[in-house]
Amino acid sequence: MISALLLVFFSAIVSAQSSGTESEDVKPFEFALIGDMPYANADFRKFDRLIKEINADQKLAWVLHAGDIKTGLSPCSDELLRDRLKRFQQFQLPFILTPGDNEWTDCHRFTAGSYHPLERLAYLRKLFYPQPGVSLGQSTMTVTTQSRDAAFSEFVENIRWKKNRVIFATLHIVGSNNGLLPFSARTQADDDEVKRRINAALFWIKQTFTEARESNAHGVFLLFQANPRFELAKGNDKRLGFEEILNLLEQESVEFGKPVMLAHGDSHHFRLDKPLFSSGAGKKHIENVTRVETFGNRDIHWVRVVVDPNSPEVFTVHKQIVEKN
Numbered sequence: 001m002i003s004a005l006l007l008v009f010f011s012a013i014v015s016a017q018s019s020g021t022e023s024e025d026v027k028p029f030e031f032a033l034i035g036d037m038p039y040a041n042a043d044f045r046k047f048d049r050l051i052k053e054i055n056a057d058q059k060l061a062w063v064l065h066a067g068d069i070k071t072g073l074s075p076c077s078d079e080l081l082r083d084r085l086k087r088f089q090q091f092q093l094p095f096i097l098t099p100g101d102n103e104w105t106d107c108h109r110f111t112a113g114s115y116h117p118l119e120r121l122a123y124l125r126k127l128f129y130p131q132p133g134v135s136l137g138q139s140t141m142t143v144t145t146q147s148r149d150a151a152f153s154e155f156v157e158n159i160r161w162k163k164n165r166v167i168f169a170t171l172h173i174v175g176s177n178n179g180l181l182p183f184s185a186r187t188q189a190d191d192d193e194v195k196r197r198i199n200a201a202l203f204w205i206k207q208t209f210t211e212a213r214e215s216n217a218h219g220v221f222l223l224f225q226a227n228p229r230f231e232l233a234k235g236n237d238k239r240l241g242f243e244e245i246l247n248l249l250e251q252e253s254v255e256f257g258k259p260v261m262l263a264h265g266d267s268h269h270f271r272l273d274k275p276l277f278s279s280g281a282g283k284k285h286i287e288n289v290t291r292v293e294t295f296g297n298r299d300i301h302w303v304r305v306v307v308d309p310n311s312p313e314v315f316t317v318h319k320q321i322v323e324k325n
Helices: 002-025 041-055 078-088 117-128 175-179 188-214 243-256
Strands: 029-034 060-065 095-097 159-163 166-170 219-223 260-264 271-273 289-293 302-307 315-320
Touching (some): 041 078, 188 219, 188 243, 219 302
Parallel strands (some): 029 060
Antiparallel strands (some): 159 166
């Protein structure tokens, strides 16, 4: 009788602990999303105010930057890139950056310094991802990096992590047709880089959704820089470099069937919409997919993303206007 009572007692404890873990696992949390900033010296004071506001917000778990940390015409010098790193390190929270075209792809431009893009990409990776698998910011967090896979060893910038049954990942997808726009000094190496980066992104997307399904995740959040022109018809020239990625995002999102948020910058204005349409007759929105685009350029504001794994939408977005900006 005593043994039976003890068994019931310990079973109740295990059940309560499991229930508590389950409850804690799906607690809501929030984070900050920014992009396309700071562009110019005139923006630095505004950016400082944005950093101060985000640092003062005790609800936030981390800060995500969707890339483009300078204008496409400003110098791609070591000095400028180091300046941006120094500014980003003022964030007290873990800080995660996905690269944009302005800081490497477009550095061949004369006003940007006539650099070779691949040289700038190598420097960018060395500077902003000094410890692969560890975020930037005054407090850091550990993430999974694609560079752990020997087949994709250079892609330190593609990362993935999970919190409260929601999966997050970054994808190195940039403007300028994902790096395919021609320039006078372009070589075969530049073309090969684009192919490898697209293949890496496709593989990372597949892995992310596979993990989401196998772990019964409640949602998936993907961050990249480029506006891939969701609204244009398939085959449009402006979707060059993005077509394969968009097709896979459509396929995986439909199969996943739960909330997916796609976050990017590039166009310099905030927007929130349903960007993907199902293939075939009767063009319809894929309702479980939402796109959020960051503020940027002269609009130095941020986006609050609230994640509630128990809610039907999972992701809720709020514009955060820095009043003095």
